[in-house]
Amino acid sequence: ASGDPRTHALDRFTFSGITLPSFAHGPYLQIEADCAEGAITGHCATTPSYIEPEVCPSGYIQVSYDKCCVSEGSSDCYDPTVPPTSAPTPQPTFGQGDNLVLNPGFESGETNWYSNYGSGFLQIDTDQAHSGTQSILATGRTSTWNGPEQDMRGRMSGNKTYRISCWAKLKGATSSDNLKLTLRIDDDVGGRQWKGVSSTINNQDWTLVQGDIAVNVDGTLTDIRLYAEGPAVNVEFYVDDVSAIEVSKRRSLASVRSSTQHED
Numbered sequence: 001a002s003g004d005p006r007t008h009a010l011d012r013f014t015f016s017g018i019t020l021p022s023f024a025h026g027p028y029l030q031i032e033a034d035c036a037e038g039a040i041t042g043h044c045a046t047t048p049s050y051i052e053p054e055v056c057p058s059g060y061i062q063v064s065y066d067k068c069c070v071s072e073g074s075s076d077c078y079d080p081t082v083p084p085t086s087a088p089t090p091q092p093t094f095g096q097g098d099n100l101v102l103n104p105g106f107e108s109g110e111t112n113w114y115s116n117y118g119s120g121f122l123q124i125d126t127d128q129a130h131s132g133t134q135s136i137l138a139t140g141r142t143s144t145w146n147g148p149e150q151d152m153r154g155r156m157s158g159n160k161t162y163r164i165s166c167w168a169k170l171k172g173a174t175s176s177d178n179l180k181l182t183l184r185i186d187d188d189v190g191g192r193q194w195k196g197v198s199s200t201i202n203n204q205d206w207t208l209v210q211g212d213i214a215v216n217v218d219g220t221l222t223d224i225r226l227y228a229e230g231p232a233v234n235v236e237f238y239v240d241d242v243s244a245i246e247v248s249k250r251r252s253l254a255s256v257r258s259s260t261q262h263e264d
Helices: none
Strands: 061-065 065-069 121-125 135-139 147-151 160-171 176-187 193-202 205-215 219-230 237-245
Touching: 160 176, 160 193, 160 219, 176 205, 176 237, 205 219, 219 237
Parallel strands: none
Antiparallel strands: 061 065, 121 135, 135 237, 147 219, 160 205, 160 237, 176 193, 176 219, 193 205
């Protein structure tokens, strides 16, 4: 209601036997109503319908503003004004189907991730994120293939095709560079091979790097790792929302083989 709130100030307000606490930031408690003002200034033209608020759960009664008890005089009580502990936001699933990457958005820190080949460093960054609240930063890179890596054994299989993707962004003065998302594949007959998809990324916007990889093996798949690489030595880059999804066998997809040389 409109009007000078001091005219209609209440020192304490009681309704249905419950008294609200004194206003903590002034000498009066101001109550506002979203209604058309009537003939009396500061009052609604009509009395709105009242709906009893559900303050206490079933089996409890409200005995005061901040106390719900099983019954009057019972010691089995709790404070309904204490905000509940918020549950962590679930990580989004990217792409179609089930994402095989663990901790894909780095919302659980560096869990399941490490710097490949034991070179360079990983750092969780809370200032940059494609989604959620954080991403991972590849820093201290002494080789072009240094970047975040995850062991995909037990989740990826040989002779299947996967759509792999990530969102990436450069840090620093370098305006653009190439980023590759690579699968390092080992089998007990054909040895080691690298297959990857790449795209040009920049230091202004998040760029999607995505493509389909056929994990073809001659024998039994013994090891498979997914990692980001590519920018020049010492160039730092962010990665977020990494995804690896098995593609339907009914689709004909071409594999992309990396020509990048690596050291074991």
